[in-house]
């Protein structure tokens with residue numbers, strides 16, 4: 165295990181308030197990069213969730229192994245571009261639906277990763293640009309992606325008709341500044357569309373489903389409303405659903421069963437978040453194949469799905485997506 169600097173305490177990354185209470189402690193179950201413990205707190209002012217203590221800025225890159233960027237395509241497979249986009253097609257279509265009704269113009273995708281969304285929107289007639297922090301991320305289709313810190317980038321007079329953050333704001337150290345800068349880069353009438361995770365969900369509160377410590381801020385519906393109003397944006401739409409990313413409850417019942425039958429929480433969570441051996445959680449009891457665990461996992465999937473749909477309807481699902489607009493009359 166890598167020896168990394170001790171995590172540091174921080175104020176709320178959305179509103180700067182220092183008053184908060186700890187909801188639970190967590191660790192990097194997914195990649196096990198360090199054995200540090202991170203506190204998940206709820207801000208007493210804006211109600212958002214955030215990690216504190218959290219990894220230092222200098223150490224965070226270590227928490228993003230190469231597998232993080234390829235996990236979607238399989239841990240060991242580096243696939244070619246047509247295979248990558250074909251595999252992601254349902255997700256790309258679901259993202260693009262958030263821009264339905266906006267005439268194609270200039271699009272900026274922040275956290276563009278390999279450029280899949282840029283490629284897709286380019287086909288639809290958009291002039292695309294991307295920003296990606298990490299130079300390690302490959303750009304197989306040679307899309308116009310700038311690498312580095314969005315907050316440090318110069319945009320001159322360029323303004324955009326749409327700016328997208330797909331699962332980005334929860335990863336960055338200063339989400340408020342990211343949001344504020346994006347808001348200033350919008351054309352009057354331009355749209356800011358973002359997908360984040362929801363602290364007020366069963367997944368985040370009880371199953372530690374957020375990807376810690378890579379997720380540093382956990383949003384809520386009211387924190388998003390406040391953010392939009394602070395930056396002078398009109399919030400058009402705010403929903404929880406699983407059309408882009410599955411905010412799955414799957415595994416929740418099995419998790420509870422394992423806990424009730426003797427698993428410690430870290431042990432059950434570590435199995436649940438296995439990328440290399442997903443069967444471990446779903447089919448095995450402490451590493452050994454178990455028909456009972458397999459049966460329980462089928463039952464789990466059957467029973468959790470309707471609950472999940474209901475929670476999404478009530479706005480308490482795990483994945484929050486919203487669209488906000490800069491006033492066309494301003495400036």
Ligand SMILES: [Zn+2]
Nearest residue numbers: 176179207210
């Ligand atoms: Zn706050």
